[in-house]
Amino acid sequence: MTMSHAGPETIRDVRDSVRSGARSAVDVCRDALARVSASDSTLHAFHTVTADRALARAADLDRDRDRWRTAPLAGVPVALKDNLCTRGVKTTAASKILESFVPPYDATVIDRLERAGAVVIGKTNCDEFAMGSSTENSAFGPTHNPWGTNRAPGGSSGGSAAAVAARMAPLALGSDTGGSIRQPAAFCGIVGLKPTYGRVSRYGLLAFASSLDQIGPMTLTVHDAAIALNVIAGADTADATSASEPVPDYTAALTGDVRAAKIGVPWKILESGIDGEVMGAFRAALDALAARGATIVDVELPHARHAIAVYYLVATAEASSNLARYDGVRYGLRAPGALEAMYARTRALGFGAEVKRRIMLGTYVLSAGYYDAYYLKAQQVRTLITRDYERAFERVDAVAMPTSPTPAFRIGERVADPLQMYLADVFTVSANLAGLPAISVPCGFTAEKMPVGLQLTGRRFDEATLLRFADAYERDTAWWTQSPPALQEVHD
């Protein structure tokens, strides 16, 4: 197998080469599609590859080169999680209930990517309706981790993470409700950013839990994440929860300077339940930041250990309401039968086990007699979790934790015990509950060469600081320059 560009290729590399005319957008697009066809029968990162559309779009860019000379994503191939609506392109959310759904409109983020010069190459696999931490809950089969194909890529944005890690596209979008961008980024050795709630428009994202969902970039480098956030961030009249807060140039924040930085570590909640090699990589990452001049201090997040319990009450309650729309009337699957029976049979046939489980739990906690004990209580504890962070951010600029307590687990290992699977999100869910931005950046490998992620959580709308710290760390370590074995086989 020969490839013209086998090495790591960042958004910045691709964009600069297309802008300068060193490469055509069509050439870049063909390369990306060749990588998809070489690796994806093994990895199953994609549901749909939009090869013809992508090549036609790239040819359009090449014909009108002047127009794209300063475009931030000129000719950059992009993979989109399959819960983002794409006009005229099947959008399934990895569910049988939407197996043949073709949206009549584009999500706002896709509009913005295309106006910045990006070329969409396809839709990526995920857990059904983004419910899961391994991409095993896809109705169309799991995605495999490029670092070890018997391992899960994490989830729910596992296809997006695998696509970037395997260098099929330098940019993928994911969605993050309880860690679904950051945990797969950590498992696949890439960068994943969950922006502040409201930073990026959710218009066109198939809703899971509307007070927690946020769209964000998955990239090889922190600089690339900053480029992508510049494009997708900002107010949108189609999403009333999108924020009018101004959008700074996030790439300008990447100074490498962390000398005045204060980074808090909630040591108490990191005392137990974390894999030894993950903890070793985490401590080494803190040492690297300290060596650059950052001050590492202890912070307390007394309610953080309750985040999983709160999350699985709030998220399922919202999901049970959001997924009521899949009833066989306006789109998707319809089972035969009279009206009431049709609803119940359509949903029974169309939803997988995890989605049913969460709809059931959410319906239960919202039902008469249980609402106060479960849902209301969870929303009160959510307030306490948010206050913990507010107190911590009076003293520090960011809070550091491992992204996940373990490296990527084996496919099949956790499917029988949903509660164990839920506990994989222990360090990621609180950022969603509090609406805070958080980033996962690669911080090394285990002895078995599985990637480990460092998570930094920041103040609301302070993505710039997170990106600056993560970029400074990356300058010293550059873990991203190592490529996974699945890719090496393909390119050998």
Place this chain on the structure above:
Amino acid sequence: MVAFAMPAGVTRAQVEGIAALAHLDLDPSEVELFTRQLSDVLAYVDELQQIDTNGVPPTADVASGGALDRPDEVRPCLDPADALANAPDPALDTALGAFFKVPRVIG
């Protein structure tokens, strides 16, 4: 595994009641599985009952960036043909207009 004696356990009958509320036609094996799994999860989340939340307001809104208003103006929206394109049983050009059709509801 969580022990079988759960303070917050749900019964089969409750699971069947919830399934009816959620419009989910579960088969008997699913009812049994969800009875066990929902009990496990509810036993786990029971830890929240120990937290003192007296006087703590429930989180109602995480959008701190100022929710976005827009002028209340009539704007173009989806064409009826596009809106109906994914419908299992569309009715586009009827004498009364365009509809999503559902199975017969009464008699």
